[in-house]
Amino acid sequence: MEEFDELMPTPDEEGRLELSHRAWLAVDEVVWTMGLEITALSLAYNRLAHISPELGDLKLLRELDCSCNKLQALPQRIGALRQLRKLKCNGNALEHLPDELGQCRQLEEIICSENKLLNLPRSLGTCKKLKVLLAQNNSLAMVPPTLADVAKTIEQLNLAGNSRLDMIPKKIRGDTDLILWVLRLHRANEVESQYVLGCIDILEGLSRGATERHRALRLELKKVDEDRLELLRNLPSGIDKVIVVFEYLFKKGKAGKCVIS
Numbered sequence: 397m398e399e400f401d402e403l404m405p406t407p408d409e410e411g412r413l414e415l416s417h418r419a420w421l422a423v424d425e426v427v428w429t430m431g432l433e434i435t436a437l438s439l440a441y442n443r444l445a446h447i448s449p450e451l452g453d454l455k456l457l458r459e460l461d462c463s464c465n466k467l468q469a470l471p472q473r474i475g476a477l478r479q480l481r482k483l484k485c486n487g488n489a490l491e492h493l494p495d496e497l498g499q500c501r502q503l504e505e506i507i508c509s510e511n512k513l514l515n516l517p518r519s520l521g522t523c524k525k526l527k528v529l530l531a532q533n534n535s536l537a538m539v540p541p542t543l544a545d546v547a548k549t550i551e552q553l554n555l556a557g558n559s560r561l562d563m564i565p566k567k568i569r570g571d572t573d574l575i576l577w578v579l580r581l582h583r584a585n586e587v588e589s590q591y592v593l594g595c596i597d598i599l600e601g602l603s604r605g606a607t608e609r610h611r612a613l614r615l616e617l618k619k620v621d622e623d624r625l626e627l628l629r630n631l632p633s634g635i636d637k638v639i640v641v642f643e644y645l646f647k648k649g650k651a652g653k654c655v656i657s
Contacts, residue, residue, distance in 0.1 A: 411435030411456065418442055431455050440464050440484070452476035463487045463507070475499035486510050486530070498522045509533050509554075521545040532570070533557035539564065539575075544583035547576045 404426055407413045413427070413434050420442040427437070428450035436459035439447075444465040451460075452473030457480055462470075464487035474480075475496025482505040483497075490511040497503070498519020505528040506520075513534035520526065521542025527549055536558040543550070555561060556570040563582065568574040 406430075407433045407435070412438075414438050416440040416442065416461075420444060422446065423448065425450075428453050435459070435479075437461070447471055449473040455479070458482070458502075460484070470494055470497075472496045478502065481505065483507070491535075493517050495519050501525070504528065506530070509557075516540055516543075518542045525549055528552045530554045531558070536561045539579065541579055541582035541586050544576065544579040547580065550576065 404424060405413060405415065407430065411434055413430070413436070415423070415427070416438045417440075420439075421444065423439060423444065425448075427434075428448060431453045432455070434454050435456050437454065437457060438461040440461045440463045442465050444462065444467055447462060447467065447470065449471040450473075451471050452475070454477065457477050459482040460474075460477070460480060461482075461484040463484045467485065467488040467490060469490065470485065470493060472494045473496070474494055475498070477500055479502055480500040481502055483500075483503065484507045485493075486507050486509045488511050490508065491514055493506075493508060493513065493516060495517040496519070497506075497517055498521070501523060502525060503523045504525050506526070507528070507530045509530050509532045511534050513531060513536055515536060515538055516531065518540040519542075520529075521540060521544075524546055526546050528551060529543075530552070532554045534557070536555065537560040539555060539561065543553075550572065553572045553575050554570050555564055555575060558569065561569065564575055564578055568578070
């Protein structure tokens with residue numbers, strides 16, 4: 397591992413800390429102790445393969461640039477950066493973005509192009525201030541329809557260079573308006589499908605309830621028949637038995653029959 401600089405830079409008056417082009421394999425741990433100082437952090441153009449979960453301790457961080465490294469993942473604790481506005485992570489080897497990114501409700505810009513992304517988190521649909529999402533030249537096979545939920549704020553959406561993205565026609569993968577139109581269609585279909593599946597669950601629940609009540613009624617009738625047979629076995633003999641049986645059959649004939657098949 398490269399040795400860290402003897403004199404570690406400190407954030408400037410605006411809270412910006414520039415740590416790019418240092419050939420670092422890991423971030424100096426002292427950076428994570430500046431949670432009340434850093435508002436913008438640049439780690440670009442290093443050789444980082446990992447960023448510590450302590451990134452989440454930078455509570456005031458508004459901009460994070462970790463582009464052009466060797467990152468294969470971002471820490472889940474990135475969701476703790478509630479002030480984060482801008483994330484640049486392009487030029488890495490990322491296959492996924494953490495779902496916790498959706499907890500960064502102030503996010504306005506995500507640049508994640510030139511990675512190996514297979515998908516984008518559905519939680520991005522909760523980032524109501526998202527304006528820019530650049531995800532070109534990845535391996536995306538799908539884009540979450542939930543992005544349609546923030547269509548009113550998105551100004552630039554680029555998905556070009558994702559050859560597996562069949563849900564978006566190739567010719568429009570760089571056209572923000574047309575991409576959002578397609579996503580709205582997918583989102584409407586998804587909502588309708590969820591409604592239908594919900595109705596099916598309700599009907600299945602009612603069916604199970606009816607089946608259970610039917611089973612309970614059959615058991616109850618079986619118990620009545622058993623009690624009746626036990627009563628007949630214990631009837632007195634002779635003319636008294638004939639009278640009791642006659643009265644039972646007479647009352648049964650008036651009451652009618654109840655048969656459960």
